Amino acid sequence: xxxxxxxxxxxxxxxxxxxxxxxxxxxxxxxxxxxxxxxxxxxxxxxxxxxxxxxxxxxxxxxxxxxxxxxxxxxxxxxxxxxxxxxxxxxxxxxxxxxxxxxxxxxxxxxxxxxxxxxxxxxxxxxxxxxxxxxxxxxxxxxxxxxxxxxxxxxxxxxxxxxxxxxxxxxxxxxxxxxxxxxxxxxxxxxxxxxxxxxxxxxxxxxxxxxxxxxxxxxxxxxxxxxxxxxxxxxxxxxxxxxxxxxxxxxxxxxxxxxxxxxxxxxxxxxxxxxxxxxxxxxxxxxxxxxxxxxxxxxxxxxxxxxxxxxxxxxxxxxxxxxxxxxxxxxxxxxxxxxxx
Amino acid sequence: xxxxxxxxxxxxxxxxxxxxxxxxxxxxxxxxxxxxxxxxxxxxxxxxxxxxxxxxxxxxxxxxxxxxxxxxxxxxxxxxxxxxxxxxxxxxxxxxxxxxxxxxxxxxxxxxxxxxxxxxxxxxxxxxxxxxxxxxxxxxxxxxxxxxxxxxxxxxxxxxxxxxxxxxxxxxxxxxxxxxxxxxxxxxxxxxxxxxxxxxxxxxxxxxxxxxxxxxxxxxxxxxxxxxxxxxxxxxxxxxxxxxxxxxxxxxxxxxxxxxxxxxxxxxxxxxxxxxxxxxxxxxxxxxxxxxxxxxxxxxxxxxxxxxxxxxxxxxxxxxxxxxxxxxxxxxxxxxxxxxx
Numbered sequence: 001x002x003x004x005x006x007x008x009x010x011x012x013x014x015x016x017x018x019x020x021x022x023x024x025x026x027x028x029x030x031x032x033x034x035x036x037x038x039x040x041x042x043x044x045x046x047x048x049x050x051x052x053x054x055x056x057x058x059x060x061x062x063x064x065x066x067x068x069x070x071x072x073x074x075x076x077x078x079x080x081x082x083x084x085x086x087x088x089x090x091x092x093x094x095x096x097x098x099x100x101x102x103x104x105x106x107x108x109x110x111x112x113x114x115x116x117x118x119x120x121x122x123x124x125x126x127x128x129x130x131x132x133x134x135x136x137x138x139x140x141x142x143x144x145x146x147x148x149x150x151x152x153x154x155x156x157x158x159x160x161x162x163x164x165x166x167x168x169x170x171x172x173x174x175x176x177x178x179x180x181x182x183x184x185x186x187x188x189x190x191x192x193x194x195x196x197x198x199x200x201x202x203x204x205x206x207x208x209x210x211x212x213x214x215x216x217x218x219x220x221x222x223x224x225x226x227x228x229x230x231x232x233x234x235x236x237x238x239x240x241x242x243x244x245x246x247x248x249x250x251x252x253x254x255x256x257x258x259x260x261x262x263x264x265x266x267x268x269x270x271x272x273x274x275x276x277x278x279x280x281x282x283x284x285x286x287x288x289x290x291x292x293x294x295x296x297x298x299x300x301x302x303x304x305x306x307x308x309x310x311x312x313x314x315x316x317x318x319x320x321x322x323x324x325x326x327x328x329x330x331x332x333x334x335x336x337x338x339x340x341x
Numbered sequence: 342x343x344x345x346x347x348x349x350x351x352x353x354x355x356x357x358x359x360x361x362x363x364x365x366x367x368x369x370x371x372x373x374x375x376x377x378x379x380x381x382x383x384x385x386x387x388x389x390x391x392x393x394x395x396x397x398x399x400x401x402x403x404x405x406x407x408x409x410x411x412x413x414x415x416x417x418x419x420x421x422x423x424x425x426x427x428x429x430x431x432x433x434x435x436x437x438x439x440x441x442x443x444x445x446x447x448x449x450x451x452x453x454x455x456x457x458x459x460x461x462x463x464x465x466x467x468x469x470x471x472x473x474x475x476x477x478x479x480x481x482x483x484x485x486x487x488x489x490x491x492x493x494x495x496x497x498x499x500x501x502x503x504x505x506x507x508x509x510x511x512x513x514x515x516x517x518x519x520x521x522x523x524x525x526x527x528x529x530x531x532x533x534x535x536x537x538x539x540x541x542x543x544x545x546x547x548x549x550x551x552x553x554x555x556x557x558x559x560x561x562x563x564x565x566x567x568x569x570x571x572x573x574x575x576x577x578x579x580x581x582x583x584x585x586x587x588x589x590x591x592x593x594x595x596x597x598x599x600x601x602x603x604x605x606x607x608x609x610x611x612x613x614x615x616x617x618x619x620x621x622x623x624x625x626x627x628x629x630x631x632x633x634x635x636x637x638x639x640x641x642x643x644x645x646x647x648x649x650x651x652x653x654x655x656x657x658x659x660x661x662x663x664x665x666x667x668x669x670x671x672x673x674x675x676x677x678x679x680x681x682x
Contacts, residue, residue: 135589145523149531182486182577190490190574217581221589233531236523237575238582240558245586248476248562252621253594256614263614266607273597273604280593 007036010103020310073107099297099317122333126293136223145236168323178215178225348377351444359385361651414448440638463674467634477564486577509664519556519566
């Protein structure tokens, strides 16, 4: 298996990617293709793998440009045709790798992945599906922001993709699928969500998914659903609110343990538990967000990913490939080629 | 000042209302009108105020029916014309009280308040505006679920109402107003949110509000805005996600302190801080959600409100009346009468 890494354009630079790649080469049966500034990458490699132990597993492809956070997703392919992101996606599309991990500009990655790697035949929209923590373990949130506006059909396809991913990449049996709405009753939501709820109910009755109905924002963190189907607008609100509340609470917790001598002592006593708790609520730690719906696995790593996160994203890419999802979807869906949209 | 309490249809029964009313009569310069089953209410009153010390401040109006959580908001006024909610709203509309507190069916309260009390002239939609905790204090979230579908004009009016409420009822000077979107950049969101952002930017330039632009879900808990303007769908997702994450964290925290002897000891040492923390993050503790945009102050208390919450809602109702908001809005807005919509 060969995983392509777009090493440029993240917050922490290409070094973290090289470090993550060496970690992966050490631990896993995988080859890695680093795309970026060749000189820079080779220098990092000499440092991380001084004896060239993994040189047979790690190759480098040069790209002269970098997509940054300010680049317009719709223009970047024309303006920076030799960016590490574009080259990496082209490499994936040409079959010179099985999956791709990038920590670059999300919008640019979405747009270019759809244009270069292309959507699976019959899939209307690709969606970002981060794996997020909940009281009972984890849940897949699909879509977390790729599509601000959705049709009921998109939401139905998100449900199929999210459910397949949860079952075959994450190992959740008969994953419970819920539709994020502004209430659990059938009449809740706007027209799009009411119709989506109807379609998903039917899909549940046909046995395509294990549909549990409309869910509210609170049901996600409390672990009611394994797959949270959302339009990209409210999915993004959900994800970011969770993140914000997490940061707010982490600060409060820290203040609590720093407020007094007694507090500091108590903090020391539960230090390990606090660390485990933080790990549990930090969704970045779980890896990245797979972009579901394009023909080959693409993982969006967090912009501030460190080597350990990149390593987790590589494992996630392998699990994604092993799930056989793209092949399954191509077979099970009928419809026009995504390229014509 | 006279506050009307719809005492029926909440999770904890009318007793909590009577207890809350007696607390308020004790502490505050206020009269209270209890609407509900007269016999039941008088029995509670004899228990809570055995010497009839506050009988001159607390009156009772009988209503024979109760709106429950299963009643259809659109049919309830016809089906239960003598419900405590309907009678209470009618009492308010007839000028026999200055504000109303209800912990009943939210949808029924919204619908009936609009029909009976009516919207302020020129206001397109009434909105629920709970006061929620943030890292820097509190924020007003408007709308938290009354209107699943919004136009840019509704969002603009929510901003005006939320900003006025934050400044004049909560005492926040020049409240920072943000629009909840799926990203902070100008181009983010669907058409409604892009247009709303444009209108709000202009309103900021005219000095009507202190507009800080688009905000993300994470900006709310982190205290970036004092007023979070949202369509009712994503506002509801925001509020419920916050609530769910709060419950999830509270459980994890409890588990952490219960996991071991050392944990229990640590828990005891920071018991006061944990209680203060819980109080800070519990938005129910702050009172209820004012329904902004109708002609008289209506406060939606949480369905599971206890006496202390009802008491806080009564204070909130007084602050709302004192803010002069409805008079201010009637003067400053021009437009058709809400009744004709």
